[in-house]
Amino acid sequence: MYAISKKSKYALRALFELARRYHQGPVLIAELSKHQRIPKKFLELILLELRNQGMLGSKKGKGGGYFLARAPSTISLGEIIRALDGSLAPVPCVSQTAYRTCEECEDEATCGIRVVMQEVRDTTAEILDRENLADMLRREERLEQRRSKVPVYAI
Amino acid sequence: MYAISKKSKYALRALFELARRYHQGPVLIAELSKHQRIPKKFLELILLELRNQGMLGSKKGKGGGYFLARAPSTISLGEIIRALDGSLAPVPCVSQTAYRTCEECEDEATCGIRVVMQEVRDTTAEILDRENLADMLRREERLEQRRSKVPVYAI
């Protein structure tokens, strides 16, 4: 159907790292770029955008870098994706944050597509707004533990 | 986040009409184009694609046109969208029909994004695969009836 943009995916990875290092003070773009394998210049734009929206803080000069402006548990995946891609909705006419009428649509009130897509949007938003950065860290830790317990027979 | 393409949206509308007229024999592209306000040449491509995938049948020459190859109740919205847009998944690594590894991803097994996006994909697919053309006709009828009962005070 569609996909979240690389921008959002990059942002999620970068913010995971910022969440993991929440108590370490500012983190360099260069480090995030290297660890998460994100083109540095592109990452700059992404972080800047999130900073200008208030989700991140930054500090210039030596000892500077980026950091989460709020606690990891208060930043949801939905908020991050919306911040960069604008909306979670599969069609603009069911978006909460970026509503636009579908120009080909004669009458929204009787549009069956709309009703179904509304349901898709709602369940999607429910999932993505429920999951926050702190959850994700825990989740990834669990996955890594489980993984390391699985015996690997291949050489 | 993303949106279904106009192609899919046009297809849904056109197929709704084909479902509504399921027992009337072939329907002209020109009629579908006019009724659903879809650019004719663009609609040709869409219907052709769906025909080549076996969802539609067609007949050339006088008395020709397009028709559903199967009963409306056996064609789901998910199938239509997948046929044209390729996938319902928000990231390629959780797509059932168009799986592709995310090149920036180091390890799928421990990727938290993947787990959450899998859930998004599953609930989306559950909704769209459950809804079929016959359901949609009933749904739109209900909506129209409800609408016509609402008193309209505007002139």
Added chain:
DNA sequence: ATATACTCTACTCAATTGATAGACTGAATA
């Protein structure tokens, strides 16, 4: 034979996405 109506390939055009370049600004510190 002719008109009808789908079939198919090839374009075109605009918008979006992903990415890069380089000058600029503010902070730290030697």
Added chain:
DNA sequence: TATTCAGTCTATCAATTGAGTAGAGTATAT
């Protein structure tokens, strides 16, 4: 206060995708 560090910002670019158009070709009914 000069230097270095590191984020800020604007501009630009290339590639891809999405939407739409053109026109010749083919099958069918009458």
